[in-house]
Amino acid sequence: GAGAVDGCAGMELLEFSSCFESSNLQFALYNVEDDAYDLVLDNDLHTQGHTQWFYFAVRNGRPGQTVRLRIINMSKAKSLYRVGMRPLAWSEARASQAAGASLAGGEAAEPWARLWAGAASQLWQPVGDRIRYSPTSSRCEFRGFPCGGFSLSFDYTFGEGTHSRGDVVYFAMYAPFTYSMLQLSLRLLAQDPIVGPLCKFRCLCGTLGDVRCDLLEISNWTLSKAHKKSVVVSARVHPGETNASWMVHGLIGFLLSPGPEAQVLRNHFIWQIVPMLNPDGVICGNYRCGLCGVDLNRQWRRPSEALHGTVYSLKRMIMRSKRRSSLCLYIDLHGHSRKLGLFSYACGQFAKDDYRRFTVRMYPKLLGLLTPEFEPAFCRWRVGKGKRGTGRVVVAKDVGLTETYTIEASFFGAVVRDQDGAEG
Structure with a gap:
């Protein structure tokens, strides 16, 4: 004062x-x-x-x-x-x-x-x-x-x-996206007579701070689920990376839009989105950790149901989907404070004649073709020091899903290039 x-x-x-x-x-x-x-x-x-x-x-x-x-x-x-x-x-x-x-x-x-x-x-x-x-x-x-x-x-x-x-x-530091904003946006979706029927609103679990961690599922529910694949998306495991919430907010808006691309994605996939994986940290104004004082994105190998409940529950959901052979993609959205642009991290250390070496690079390649802000030079395929307990690495190595990615977006922006590669 x-x-x-x-x-x-x-x-x-x-x-x-x-x-x-x-x-x-x-x-x-x-x-x-x-x-x-x-x-x-x-x-x-x-x-x-x-x-x-x-x-x-x-x-x-x-x-x-x-x-x-x-x-x-x-x-x-x-x-x-x-x-x-x-x-x-x-x-x-x-x-x-x-x-x-x-x-x-x-x-x-x-x-x-x-x-x-x-x-x-x-x-x-x-x-x-x-x-x-x-x-x-x-x-x-x-x-x-x-x-x-x-x-x-x-x-x-x-x-x-x-x-x-x-x-x-x-x-x-960046435009805030609070837990209350998330709850308001989910209520607005539920009340909308057009997009509401495309959504299922679930509670993934309760948190250490006694709030709910939301799970939003989007699909065309009038079609059979028998042949649909699942895509899991999570964001805000690090509370201070608010641009991750804005990315998932935009993703939800796109998936619920009337365009033909969104209709195809709803018809063929079930999108399971955890828009705020660390709501306790978000509410308290933390930058990196949850209420238990640790980085939740380093607890994926052996998460505690009591202390790291959101990670524990999400990992269990991913493992169930993988056992049913329905899971085809996991994306974890983050913000980056030291680099420009949009880029990905994945586990891509396979032999040159291993088909997985090529399939794991397909999604980032498509992002690079479709998104001028994407920076292929910043993408990483190795598991760096201290990264073994992250969601991306555990889902790839322990759960066995090759197509698992961390998508990083800069807090500042990007160097946009035209089709000829010139900077704009």
């Missing part, structure tokens, strides 16, 4: 808040010497680190006022902020104007609710000048901060068109 700070008598300071879903900010202090606000992120619950995801609100800014914000305990040495990525901001005043008079009147005050009244691209905006991502200054140690390794610093100017002191501005 904007409490008293030495040397700041009479100053009106900004007020910071992280008392809402998926937020992450431990505290903020005004640095008199540098005329900047030093911000400290919370560790993932029951861990000593994983400080990268941020999401907080600021109020009490004057229209036209420029402030310097510094997040001083970020954990990653490499970051896309070094090559042009910018923080995102959401202005309550701008969102109210975009949402129209009904929302401006207070019917839906939360950002996640207002999202559905307008395009996210119009409401979450890249902001910041003089952006710098660098090692945290040693001076912070003398001020008593629990320093991490790196700092993200940027200037922000409050909008001229806002009411004095009235606007609230939210800052985030």
Whole structure:
């Protein structure tokens, strides 16, 4: 909050808040010497680190006022902020104007609710000048901060068109997609008379935090399931990778669309989608872990039903489908904070004369042909150090499904190339 700070008598300071879903900010202090606000992120619950995801609100800014914000305990040495990525901001005043008079009147005050009244691209905006991502200054140690390794610093100017002191501005690493947003989207699907009958809404399991982990199944249920194959898709095992939720949100929208491609996919496949595999971590504002303090995407070999219930239940569902010979593809959606573009990881270390060496490369090849943002050079076929317990590797090696992929999407964007391979 904007409490008293030495040397700041009479100053009106900004007020910071992280008392809402998926937020992450431990505290903020005004640095008199540098005329900047030093911000400290919370560790993932029951861990000593994983400080990268941020999401907080600021109020009490004057229209036209420029402030310097510094997040001083970020954990990653490499970051896309070094090559042009910018923080995102959401202005309550701008969102109210975009949402129209009904929302401006207070019917839906939360950002996640207002999202559905307008395009996210119009409401979450890249902001910041003089952006710098660098090692945290040693001076912070003398001020008593629990320093991490790196700092993200940027200037922000409050909008001229806002009411004095009235606007609230939210800052985030990427456009948030909260558990409440997921529940709202599933309710809207269930209530829709056209797409609702194409969906089956199930609970995969309960979580350690006593919320449900949802399973959405999409198909043309008027046709027999006898000859249909299953495709399993999961997302958000890492809570801070919110772009994974936006990818699965887009996938669901496409599968439920009236186009001929979507109709073929519904007629021939049962799509089993777990849109949020780590809802506890999402709700708490974690970046990497669940409530038990471990990375759930390293627990696939021997998951505990009590501690890693969502992974345990999803693995069991995948194994059942594989035994019935109905499973043909598993995709795990992630976000990447250090590379550009869209790319895949798979287990493709087969002999040159092994047919699986070619079949495992077919799906990424098709993505490269159909998607300009796809980066074949970033694809990996080996199992890297520390990856043996991930969903992709366990499903490939232990369950025996060759066509299993991690799809990574950059937080920043892509270098789009035209058909001749030239960058655009």
